[in-house]
Amino acid sequence: MPDRIDSPKNPRLKAMLRLRNNRDRKKTGLILIDGVREVSRALAAGVELQEAFACLDWCDDDEARDGLSALRAAGHGVTELSPTAAEALAYGERRSGIIASARRPQRSLGELSLGAAPFVAILEAIEKPGNLGAMLRTADAAGVDAVVLMDSACDPFGPNVIRASVGNIFRSFVAEATAEKTMAWLNENQMQVVISTPIADKAYDEINWRVPTAVVLGSEAHGVSSQWQGQSLASERVRLPMHGQADSLNVSTTAAVLFYEAVRQRRAASKQA
Amino acid sequence: MPDRIDSPKNPRLKAMLRLRNNRDRKKTGLILIDGVREVSRALAAGVELQEAFACLDWCDDDEARDGLSALRAAGHGVTELSPTAAEALAYGERRSGIIASARRPQRSLGELSLGAAPFVAILEAIEKPGNLGAMLRTADAAGVDAVVLMDSACDPFGPNVIRASVGNIFRSFVAEATAEKTMAWLNENQMQVVISTPIADKAYDEINWRVPTAVVLGSEAHGVSSQWQGQSLASERVRLPMHGQADSLNVSTTAAVLFYEAVRQRRAASKQA
Numbered sequence: 001m002p003d004r005i006d007s008p009k010n011p012r013l014k015a016m017l018r019l020r021n022n023r024d025r026k027k028t029g030l031i032l033i034d035g036v037r038e039v040s041r042a043l044a045a046g047v048e049l050q051e052a053f054a055c056l057d058w059c060d061d062d063e064a065r066d067g068l069s070a071l072r073a074a075g076h077g078v079t080e081l082s083p084t085a086a087e088a089l090a091y092g093e094r095r096s097g098i099i100a101s102a103r104r105p106q107r108s109l110g111e112l113s114l115g116a117a118p119f120v121a122i123l124e125a126i127e128k129p130g131n132l133g134a135m136l137r138t139a140d141a142a143g144v145d146a147v148v149l150m151d152s153a154c155d156p157f158g159p160n161v162i163r164a165s166v167g168n169i170f171r172s173f174v175a176e177a178t179a180e181k182t183m184a185w186l187n188e189n190q191m192q193v194v195i196s197t198p199i200a201d202k203a204y205d206e207i208n209w210r211v212p213t214a215v216v217l218g219s220e221a222h223g224v225s226s227q228w229q230g231q232s233l234a235s236e237r238v239r240l241p242m243h244g245q246a247d248s249l250n251v252s253t254t255a256a257v258l259f260y261e262a263v264r265q266r267r268a269a270s271k272q273a
Numbered sequence: 274m275p276d277r278i279d280s281p282k283n284p285r286l287k288a289m290l291r292l293r294n295n296r297d298r299k300k301t302g303l304i305l306i307d308g309v310r311e312v313s314r315a316l317a318a319g320v321e322l323q324e325a326f327a328c329l330d331w332c333d334d335d336e337a338r339d340g341l342s343a344l345r346a347a348g349h350g351v352t353e354l355s356p357t358a359a360e361a362l363a364y365g366e367r368r369s370g371i372i373a374s375a376r377r378p379q380r381s382l383g384e385l386s387l388g389a390a391p392f393v394a395i396l397e398a399i400e401k402p403g404n405l406g407a408m409l410r411t412a413d414a415a416g417v418d419a420v421v422l423m424d425s426a427c428d429p430f431g432p433n434v435i436r437a438s439v440g441n442i443f444r445s446f447v448a449e450a451t452a453e454k455t456m457a458w459l460n461e462n463q464m465q466v467v468i469s470t471p472i473a474d475k476a477y478d479e480i481n482w483r484v485p486t487a488v489v490l491g492s493e494a495h496g497v498s499s500q501w502q503g504q505s506l507a508s509e510r511v512r513l514p515m516h517g518q519a520d521s522l523n524v525s526t527t528a529a530v531l532f533y534e535a536v537r538q539r540r541a542a543s544k545q546a
Binding site for chain 2: 041142242
């Protein structure tokens with residue numbers, strides 16, 4: 001008889017639901033992964049899944065069917081949910097055909113693999129899960145080599161970051177670190193450090209992004225922290241030109257423009273070579 | 274005796290609150306503007322305010338006090354709200370010291386003013402208010418000359434667009450138009466039309482953005498519509514290079530990279546000149 005949950009009051013289902021709260025994630029060391037693509041990305045990235053639920057009525061496209069096959073091929077038992085039970089797990093209007101719990105991934109700086117002229121993003125104390133997720137998604141698209149989450153002000157493995165990053169938070173190019181460790185690591189790897197700040201003298205397109213570079217983006221409210229001041233490694237400060245009513249841009253918008261300027265300069269250089 | 278509302282059940286307050294619904298905005302031809310910066314931007318842009326409320330307890334910074342002064346200097350009566358009444362108007366956790374209703378602005382293509390080599394953004398059938406707002410904010414920062422909202426799939430004057438655009442929806446650089454009128458206008462103004470689509474052959478940095486240019490960004494679900502196919506004016510198609518797990522980017526992220534590429538090329542050209 002297949003494993004199946006019909007009641008929204010089932011204790012395993014309720015334990016899963018509690019993982020929407022940061023407190024319960026901290027207490028258990030588990031996280032909640034919500035969505036076909038997100039679970040598939042986590043699986044592909046080697047995240048250690050604990051329990052996987054699927055509502056077959058909601059797994060009605062190829063992506064969902066492939067996701068289920070991948071779970072089973074990896075030897076995971078998949079507990080079936082009735083639509084009523086699945087509704088109880090759903091977040092807002094979002095219907096996720098697959099939902100799983102997993103051990104919270106821990107990845108340190110030493111596990112990152114860097115190429116010859118790496119381009120790295122340091123995201124410092126980002127507060128909004130939507131911004132953190134968006135930056136991870138853009139970092140993936142732009143081919144950033146590594147993303148370091150320094151002093152995070154929101155849980156990088158909370159459901160909102162997982163969703164906004166479309167599962168890219170699980171990619172092996174992400175590490176979490178303290179400020180001290182991050183700075184030591186940047187020193188070791190002899191990277192140019194570029195601080196993004198609206199008060200910089202230089203525009204972002206006036207520096208050379210082709211050398212090994214780490215770009216630092218700071219929190220929504222306070223920008224890049226004063227920890228970086230007087231650091232010998234903070235070699236450049238750049239801003240985006242502002243032609244409008246003097247607003248600064250959202251940090252994830254700024255990140256996209258900076259990441260793609262590095263891509264552009266590197267593509268241009270490789271064409272000339 | 275100053276005009277003041279204490280009760281959350283006050284009928285004027287309730288009429289204001291109903292403007293959060295698209296249906297009521299359509300019926301009355303009014304919109305709701307929520308927030309100090311947003312009301313100030315609307316006022317500066319010449320939007321015809323109907324009624325303005327302020328909760329003085331929540332107007333506790335310079336920006337709010339300046340906003341109040343500007344309202345009064347413009348001859349608007351400001352009705353005071355008790356904190357209890359203001360709570361009833363508040364959206365989620367956001368506390369807006371100033372909130373106003375206004376006639377829905379109507380701006381057509383003929384009212385746009387274009388410079389010598391204009392750079393224009395055409396936003397087609399955007400569905401998510403957050404994306405539309407973010408693109409308006411970035412368009413302002415990048416110095417885009419005009420933004421045309423074509424076949425909008427969300428209300429551009431809904432509270433979420435107003436908020437996400439930080440009031441830039443009220444700037445005189447925005448117009449609303451049908452596809453037919455937009456295309457006729459582009460023809461008249463002899464602009465290069467650049468379609469943003471992931472299936473383009475050219476990368477976005479391989480074309481000349483310095484000539485008069487309109488860039489077209491399409492809906493989240495469907496991209497740029499087939500209306501543009503076979504148009505003699507659709508002269509270029511571009512994509513962003515994707516180096517990651519084959520995701521496309523969010524439309525507002527794509528817009529930021531494209532807008533700033535135009536800025537970059539134009540800045541570089543003006544330095545050489």
